[in-house]
Amino acid sequence: MKKILVLSFYYPPSSKASMHWPLKMAELLPNFGWEPVILTVDEDVVSAIENRGNLDTNTILRTGFWDVFKIYKKFIGKKSEESLSVSETISNTNASFTQRLSLWIRMNLFIPDARIGWYFPAVKKASNFIKKNKIDLILTNGPPHSTHLIGKKLSKKFKIPLAAMFIDPWVDISYYKGHKRNKLTVLLDNYLERKVVEHSSKMFFVTKGLVKYYSKKYPAAANKSNLIYWGYNEKDFEGLKRERSENYKVIVHAGNLYDHQNPEIFWQQLKEKISSGEKLRMRFIGTQGPAVKQSIIKFGLENHTEYLGYLPYKEVLQEIINADYLMMCVAEERHIPGKLFEYLRSGNPIIAFGDHSSEVEVILRESNSGNLYSYTETGIDYFKDLLNIKPNCEHVKKYSREELIKQIAVELDSILNN
Known part of the structure; x- marks a missing residue:
């Protein structure tokens, strides 16, 4: 050998x-x-x-x-x-x-x-x-x-x-x-x-x-x-079963989120949705830049946000499986967050942000797993856009x-x- x-x-x-x-x-x-x-x-x-x-x-x-x-x-x-x-x-x-x-x-x-x-x-x-x-x-x-x-x-x-x-x-x-x-x-x-x-x-x-x-x-x-x-590793998903709250819907961001990846327009819409009566919670796994946490406070989301910090990998996957929505922020056009592929495997709808991130956009479109938006796009109902999302599980297997x-x-x- x-x-x-x-x-x-x-x-x-x-x-x-x-x-x-x-x-x-x-x-x-x-x-x-x-x-x-x-x-x-x-x-x-x-x-x-x-x-x-x-x-x-x-x-x-x-x-x-x-x-x-x-x-x-x-x-x-x-x-x-x-x-x-x-x-x-x-x-x-x-x-x-x-x-x-x-x-x-x-x-x-x-x-x-x-x-x-x-x-x-x-x-x-x-x-x-x-x-x-x-x-x-x-x-x-x-x-x-x-x-x-x-x-x-x-x-x-x-x-x-x-x-x-x-x-x-x-x-x-x-x-x-x-x-x-x-x-x-x-x-x-x-x-x-x-x-x-x-x-x-x-x-x-x-x-x-x-x-x-x-x-x-x-x-x-x-x-x-x-x-x-x-x-993604298929074996890592073995034994995981979806468990969701009946009281509210959860948006999960898994992985580090730096200051230059801060989607302020999304935080604003999330606050508007919650103020109109929708029961939504934001859940962060990993670390977040100080500017991200300041934005959460700025838009009055701190009582609707959980910072889970570091979790063992199996628990991260469980949170991804349980999520109603998955959020991802792309740093630049050459970047694909590693968590994208675990997101795809989960079958849950993805809200992604990135400027000039055509490669991520293609992957989401081909697998019908979610949508990509610019950090500066306004007037978009991110959640309504996900109503027709039905992930192609067979297509996703090629990323195993x-x-x-x-x-x-x-x-x-x-x-x-x-």
Whole structure:
């Protein structure tokens, strides 16, 4: 059996969404002749922790790393035991001077990202393993895009082919919006990105928008880019049964919601609906930017809103199944929220917001699962538009990760066969 070293900063017990692909690879790639070895970290202070069961079926290499967020917590006056959310670390809303300074340092001095402290421990740990064990291929999962630099270093050092998976853009990832990065930082970041693209034998992207973007930006990427949608795990839905309240209808947003994804027009209509007598409740899972929470207060929705925070993944899926409506906010045209595919699998109607998000619009239309609106559209009854929504469950099955892993395995085989 061929051996593949999978580099992923996020892996259980971390509950970050980025860990789902490497976890599913570890489970299913052996069915296609690949034995995964996972390289990851011990623990980080931003990720919530979740028990994902027995992971001992695969070789897992764990390392320490220099965690900049531990220093960040001390710098802004947080105690070590206090939680630190992802939305909080990139928001300027009501930020103190120390928070704004910390954010500038993160955006300009940590290149390509704040996880660069994993570079040397990861290279050392993997090098010691590779010297004693044959590895046929290296696959990197980013962000954090520091992971790709680690993979490139190991690939060149041991002359092992590299495949890079991009879940989000690198140099202009969406959470850089509204933040200033100096020209030297951006120049160096582009250089590092280009070197990874040029060195990779294959590249996997989770949206067509990303494939198009990288193929245009780097001609070297055009012939080695592959689209693999984020997808969903069918097994994770086993045993879940829909349970709904008879007293009110629930709108669920699952996942992080940043300040630049704040659909104020929707909050306004939601308030109008409730004021007219409709019984509706908003339920958030994950973290929300300060501006989002301020809007909820601004429109008088705080008594109709629940903040559930982090939930174990199975409970997140249960909330998605139970929802009367599902809400999703797209960051930009190259972005598809990972939760879209779990939303599709649930069969519940979706209200999505995004500007120039044609790819999301097509997916919703082809599966007849919901509608996409601009953040600035007014005068629309979002709920009335959903009356004719009847999701095509058979169409949605093509986004099952079991099917997508087959496509990845074929591409990995082609690297060694060339």
